[in-house]
Amino acid sequence: MERFDKLLEKDIEGYQGEHSRLIGQAPALYRLMSRLLGDPALPRSMWKLVIAAIAYFIMPKDVIPEEIHGPKGYVDDIFLCALVADRVREATGSDEILMRNWGGDLPVVPLIQEIITSEKDLVGDEGEAILRCVGFDELVESP
Numbered sequence: 001m002e003r004f005d006k007l008l009e010k011d012i013e014g015y016q017g018e019h020s021r022l023i024g025q026a027p028a029l030y031r032l033m034s035r036l037l038g039d040p041a042l043p044r045s046m047w048k049l050v051i052a053a054i055a056y057f058i059m060p061k062d063v064i065p066e067e068i069h070g071p072k073g074y075v076d077d078i079f080l081c082a083l084v085a086d087r088v089r090e091a092t093g094s095d096e097i098l099m100r101n102w103g104g105d106l107p108v109v110p111l112i113q114e115i116i117t118s119e120k121d122l123v124g125d126e127g128e129a130i131l132r133c134v135g136f137d138e139l140v141e142s143p
Contacts, residue, residue, distance in 0.1 A: 015071040028104030029081040035101035052134040053084040075122045082115035
C-alpha cells in the first residue's frame with residue numbers, strides 16, 4: 001500500500017491553479033503532523049490536535065472536498081495543519097519542534113504564518129466549519 005503523503009504528491013502534481021504554491025506544501029504538512037506524533041518533545045496535550053489534523057487529510061468528505069474541487073480542495077487541510085502547528089509552537093514555546101520535523105521546501109514558520117493570515121483568501125467563511133468538523137474547541141485543553 002502506498003503512503004498517504006505519496007498519494008497527495010500524485011494528486012497535486014502539476015496543479016497550477018489558485019494557491020498552488022501553498023497547496024504544493026500539503027504533503028510536507030501531512031508529514032510534519034505525522035512526524036510530530038513520534039517526537040518525544042510533543043506535549044501530550046497536543047496529541048489529539050495533531051491526530052485530528054492527520055485524520056482531516058484522510059477524511060473523504062471534508063468541508064472543501066478534493067472530490068469536488070480537485071487539488072484546490074486541500075486548502076482546508078493545509079489551513080488546519082497550520083493552525084495545529086502554530087498551537088504546537090505555542091505549547092512548546094519554540095519553533096524548534098517544527099523545524100526539526102519539517103521536510104518541506106519552504107521555511108516552516110513563515111509558511112504557517114502565511115497560511116494562517118491568508119485564512120479568508122484560502123477558505124473563505126469556512127474556517128469555523130473546518131474547526132467544528134474536527135471538534136477543535138473540545139480538543140484544545142485549557143491551561
